[in-house]
Amino acid sequence: MTKGDHTRILILEAGMNVAGVEGLEALSIGRLADRVGMSKSGLFAHFRSKEGLQLAVLAYTRDHFIQHVVVPAMSAPRGEPRLRALLDRWLAWGAPDADSSREGGCVFLQAAAEFDDRPGSVREAVATSQRDWIDALTRATSIAIEEGHLRADLDPAQFAFEMHGVILSFHFQRRLLDEPEALPRTRAAFERLLASARPA
């Protein structure tokens, strides 16, 4: 790994944190450069445009998400345990503890709100990431059906839709409302969702 690659990762790591707090659009090249201790033009040269920076941060965050959420969850046993692991890992990722090095909320949810009405490659990248995530939930649900943990006539996409709703409600109540009951309500909602999807 050359020195440039190292610097690039340093930038992306900081960029991911800033994007989680302020969003991808508010992420400014000058302030990000200050944060990593280099010049604006030096940082700029790595990405050649702001859109390039945004896409790179998005790709880096996506890798981070896969490594910290999806991959660990995949080592849980197929079926219900894996679904639980996906939820647990997401909760830890989307609302980091105060002692974590990560800041802010979920970069993708922040970006989703910012770009849902702004056509372009950034919007497409965000949408693709999120489609992949929901697909992962859907596949895990299908596996739980195969394993006999969930009803055979369950619609996996419908289950994923509702599970994602639980996640969104958690993120919303935890981050905007500072609702202390957010976590227990999230778990209760998920248990109810599971219970209603189990074989009779």
Added chain:
Amino acid sequence: MTKGDHTRILILEAGMNVAGVEGLEALSIGRLADRVGMSKSGLFAHFRSKEGLQLAVLAYTRDHFIQHVVVPAMSAPRGEPRLRALLDRWLAWGAPDADSSREGGCVFLQAAAEFDDRPGSVREAVATSQRDWIDALTRATSIAIEEGHLRADLDPAQFAFEMHGVILSFHFQRRLLDEPEALPRTRAAFERLLASARPA
């Protein structure tokens, strides 16, 4: 109503639409002025600061929301019908048809993502509005329990949390993912939520 009041409403109506598309922070005074056909400084004088404009747009949007979602739903019969009306009205409000005069998505959800990490009066105003909305859902749930439509041991706040999750999932899939199945999945999720909350 004086001429100034009339202009002010014109500005706020346009501001609400812009905020639904681009967000409250990206709403720029100059471009908003162009849109309503007046000068930047003339518009500015109405609000004395950008924060003042944001708070005014928020208050105006809140009134609009109450008038188009909450009030009509309150004329539905107490209990389950009213809960259904709240959902239906929200869906029409949060993702307007193409032929509607309104544009963009839900101003509050957009603002929630923008301000959840930015302390200040705007964040507080957004949070208060959303707390009120969830309180309205919670109260409607309590009434449905009183009416015997829902289980007596149901936790209204938990039900509201999950109903809000369904709404958030709809907004997300409809606006970012352009998911054509968003609406039927939303209705299916709500039916399942209702079914699991009805008396045994």
Added chain:
DNA sequence: GTAGAGCACGAACGGTCGTGCTATTATGCC
């Protein structure tokens, strides 16, 4: 008929943004 309030305008301010260009320094290969 005139004083005054309300309202909007245009110009300009300091600041930050993304983005080019050019120089300078650091790195890695022979």
Added chain:
DNA sequence: GGCATAATAGCACGACCGTTCGTGCTCTAC
């Protein structure tokens, strides 16, 4: 150890931002 090249810094630009200020209309009240 010199040399090509990668990496970073410095500087300037045009555009746009929120904000301020002085000015001029157009009504209304006396």
